[in-house]
Amino acid sequence: MPASPLAALAPAALWSAFADLCAIPHPSRHEAAVIAFLKGRADAKGLSAEIDAKGNLIVRKPATPGRETRPGVVLQAHVDMVPQANAGTPHDFAVDPIRPRVDGAWVAATGTTLGADNGIGAAAMLALMEDAEIAHGPLEFLFTVEEEIGLNGARAVAPGVLKGDILLNLDSEDDTRITIGCAGGRDVVVALPLARAAAADMTFLDVSVKGLKGGHSGLDIHLGHGNAIRILARVLRAAREAAPSLRIARIAGGSARNAIPREAQAVIAVAKAEEAAARTAVATRLTEIRAELAHADPGLAIEVATAAAEPAFAADASAALLRAINACPDGIGRLSDTLPGTPETSSNVGVIATTETGVQVTCMVRSSVDSARDALCARIEDAFGLAGGSATLGAPYPGWQPNPDAKILGLLSEIHAKRRGAAPEISTIHAGLECAILGAAYPHWEMASIGPVIRNPHSPDERVEIASVGHFWALLTETLSAV
Numbered sequence: 001m002p003a004s005p006l007a008a009l010a011p012a013a014l015w016s017a018f019a020d021l022c023a024i025p026h027p028s029r030h031e032a033a034v035i036a037f038l039k040g041r042a043d044a045k046g047l048s049a050e051i052d053a054k055g056n057l058i059v060r061k062p063a064t065p066g067r068e069t070r071p072g073v074v075l076q077a078h079v080d081m082v083p084q085a086n087a088g089t090p091h092d093f094a095v096d097p098i099r100p101r102v103d104g105a106w107v108a109a110t111g112t113t114l115g116a117d118n119g120i121g122a123a124a125m126l127a128l129m130e131d132a133e134i135a136h137g138p139l140e141f142l143f144t145v146e147e148e149i150g151l152n153g154a155r156a157v158a159p160g161v162l163k164g165d166i167l168l169n170l171d172s173e174d175d176t177r178i179t180i181g182c183a184g185g186r187d188v189v190v191a192l193p194l195a196r197a198a199a200a201d202m203t204f205l206d207v208s209v210k211g212l213k214g215g216h217s218g219l220d221i222h223l224g225h226g227n228a229i230r231i232l233a234r235v236l237r238a239a240r241e242a243a244p245s246l247r248i249a250r251i252a253g254g255s256a257r258n259a260i261p262r263e264a265q266a267v268i269a270v271a272k273a274e275e276a277a278a279r280t281a282v283a284t285r286l287t288e289i290r291a292e293l294a295h296a297d298p299g300l301a302i303e304v305a306t307a308a309a310e311p312a313f314a315a316d317a318s319a320a321l322l323r324a325i326n327a328c329p330d331g332i333g334r335l336s337d338t339l340p341g342t343p344e345t346s347s348n349v350g351v352i353a354t355t356e357t358g359v360q361v362t363c364m365v366r367s368s369v370d371s372a373r374d375a376l377c378a379r380i381e382d383a384f385g386l387a388g389g390s391a392t393l394g395a396p397y398p399g400w401q402p403n404p405d406a407k408i409l410g411l412l413s414e415i416h417a418k419r420r421g422a423a424p425e426i427s428t429i430h431a432g433l434e435c436a437i438l439g440a441a442y443p444h445w446e447m448a449s450i451g452p453v454i455r456n457p458h459s460p461d462e463r464v465e466i467a468s469v470g471h472f473w474a475l476l477t478e479t480l481s482a483v
Contacts, residue, residue, distance in 0.1 A: 005102050009466055011473045013131065018123035022098040022115065027083040030094045031055060031145040034079050038126060038143055045130055054156035059129055059141040070137025071483055072164030074445075075128065076434060077121030077171060078147030078154075082256050082458040085112045087210060087263060089460070106455075108463040116464035117216075117457040118147070121170030124476060136480040140164050144434060147171075148258060150187065151397055154434035159441045166408050166483065167442070168476070169435050172451035173219065175468040175475075176420070178412050179449040181402035181428030182436055183218065183343075183366040187257055187394035188377050190384040192321060194358035196311035199247055202269040206307040207236065207282060209253070211299035214262035214459040217348035218366050218431030221260070221332055222341075224296035226289070228264035229253040229349050229361075233325035235285040235302060236266060240319060242281035243274035248321060249312035250354045257350035257364040259458040264352070269312045279304055313358075321359060324387040325349065328363065329379050334372060343430040345372040347380065361389075366430060368399045400436035402428055406446040408483075415478050420471070450475060 004019040026034040035057050042049035048060040057079075063070060083093035089111030099110040108114055125141045128134065140162055144153030172179045209228040232253060240246040246268055253264025270278045286302045293300055313321070333345040345367035352361050363380050367373035373396065381391035403409070404426065416424040435447045453468035455461070 006100055006107065009102070011127070011470060013127035014123050014469060014473055017126040018119055019100065021119045021123055022100050025094055025096060026079055026081055026115070027093040028080040028146050028149040031079050035143065035145065041126060042129055047129060052156065054153055055145045056153045056157060057143040058161065061129060061139040061141070063137045064135045067135060067137045071166055072138040072140065073136070073166045073168060073480060073483055074140045074142055074162050074164040075125050076142040076144065076167060076169050076438065077118045077125055078144045078434065079118070079122050080145055080148050081115035081117065081119065082113055082148050082259055084214070084255060084259060084458060084460055086460045103463065105467065106463040106465055109460070112460050113458065114462040114464065116454050116462060117173065118171045120452055120454070120464055120469060120472070124170055124473060134477050134481060137483055138164065139480070147434060148256070150394060151432055151434055151437050154437040157438060157441060162442065165445065167435060167438060167445045167447040168479070169433055169447065169449035170451055170476070171433055172449040173454040173457065175452050175471040177425040177427055178409060178416070179427055179429055179433070180404065180406070180409060180447070182400045182433040183368045183430050184370060184373060184397050184399035184436060185364060185366045185432045186373055186377055186396040188363045188365060188380045189392045189394070190361045190363070190380070190389045192324065192359045192361070192384060192387060192389035194313045194317045194321065196313055199249070199269040199309065199312040201272065202245070202247070203272050203275045204249065204267060204269050204307040204309050205275070205278070206265065206267050206305045207232065208263070208265040208303045209300070210263050210303065211301040212262040212297050213299065213456070213461065214260045215456055216431065216458040217258045217260050217350060217364055218346070219429065219457065221346045221348065221430065222343055225260050226293050226297040226300055227330055227349055228261040229325065229352050230330050231289055231300070232264040232266055233322050234289070235282045236268065237322045237326055238281040238285045239268070239278040240322065243270040243278040245271035245274055245315060246278065246318060247312035247315050248318040249310045251359060252353050254351040256458065257348065257362045259350060260348060261350060262459065267307045267310065320387040324384045324389065325361070327383040328361070329376055329383070333376050336368065339428065342428070344368055345376055346430065347376055366432065368428065370396070370398065397432065398436050398440060400433060400439055400447070403446065406448065408446045408448050411482055412448055412450065412475065412479055415482065416475055419474060
């Protein structure tokens with residue numbers, strides 16, 4: 001077997017562990033194999049390891065001699081990843097391994113998400129489980145599942161199971177930052193019932209939006225990347241103004257509610273006499289939107305091709321669908337009053353799919369203010385309600401309120417400053433971290449989140465900076481020795 005392209009990187013134990021994780025498919029809802037692998041490694045070291053009813057793995061490692069009375073530390077990372085692949089990259093995330101590659105100062109994948117979010121954190125935990133040199137107090141390793149689809153693994157962790165006093169979450173994405181707070185969130189799934197009927201004597205067109213950057217719907221929401229679903233609705237709305245006969249036969253876009261959609265596609269029917277006008281309207285809107293996104297998302301492309309005939313929604317129902325998508329809140333809703341420039345509340349129109357009974361749209365709302373989160377959910381519900389749709393709201397999860405006086409924060413900051421020659425940035429993020437859920441079950445914990453530099457998570461452009469992984473590992477190991 002050829003050597004892993006990561007074999008020459010340092011710290012060797014962490015990168016070796018990450019290569020092992022890449023070899024095991026682990027998208028959300030398919031984590032059983034990677035959890036079994038991690039438990040096998042714990043068992044081989046004689047560590048206590050148990051899998052709970054949800055599929056989370058808890059491993060306990062005793063303190064090194066003489067440190068038994070030190071505060072217990074819980075290390076936590078999630079093992080699932082967001083499955084995103086470029087168009088033209090055949091990849092079955094439930095079966096195929098991730099193919100990491102070294103790209104200069106970075107590690108990336110080949111045409112897919114890398115899973116550095118949160119595979120680097122999980123790999124660091126595996127390396128620590130097996131390390132015999134680093135001095136530490138009592139350690140617990142919590143590997144959670146289904147983080148990317150609603151923090152479901154963390155929700156299932158029962159109070160009292162974990163014995164530590166400090167939580168170090170390893171799911172942050174900048175090695176110069178220590179995170180001490182995060183946004184809460186809620187999913188909104190809308191069902192819009194629409195009936196299909198034959199579309200006789202009409203021309204069918206396949207309209208595809210491609211080439212967008214996408215990205216994490218929380219961490220990247222402020223970058224202004226195009227949302228393929230919203231762009232598709234916008235160009236189809238313009239096409240309908242030029243071709244009033246327009247009917248939608250099928251529409252799809254996005255693949256995860258927490259990833260900004262990079263691609264979307266629809267099959268439409270128009271009267272033959274209106275085809276030219278519809279094509280012209282699409283081309284005109286494309287020119288306008290490309291100019292708007294010239295800096296934030298310059299790769300936008302829209303392709304129009306002839307398609308086969310199929311049943312389609314009525315013209316008025318198609319118009320109502322487009323209006324609802326166009327009216328649905330997307331992007332930043334409000335900036336923070338206390339942290340200037342930081343998003344407080346946002347929404348992401350993440351997935352749209354045609355069903356047997358109509359269309360389903362999945363949105364994700366984030367906010368550090370619970371009332372603002374729920375108000376934005378209500379706006380989404382109302383936008384589709386006016387078109388005859390109904391919404392199902394997922395279970396909300398709270399934000400993580402920062403504690404700037406936590407002792408673990410002071411220790412991390414001191415070690416970071418000594419190592420890097422500058423104090424770290426102390427911040428909150430506009431994304432969900434499992435700290436919010438776990439902290440509610442263990443309110444006595446002091447908590448902080450650290451990690452390496454990861455860019456473009458939740459997209460095939462995801463990459464992790466090699467040098468930053470070394471900084472992250474040093475901060476983590478020195479902190480565990482000093483607690």
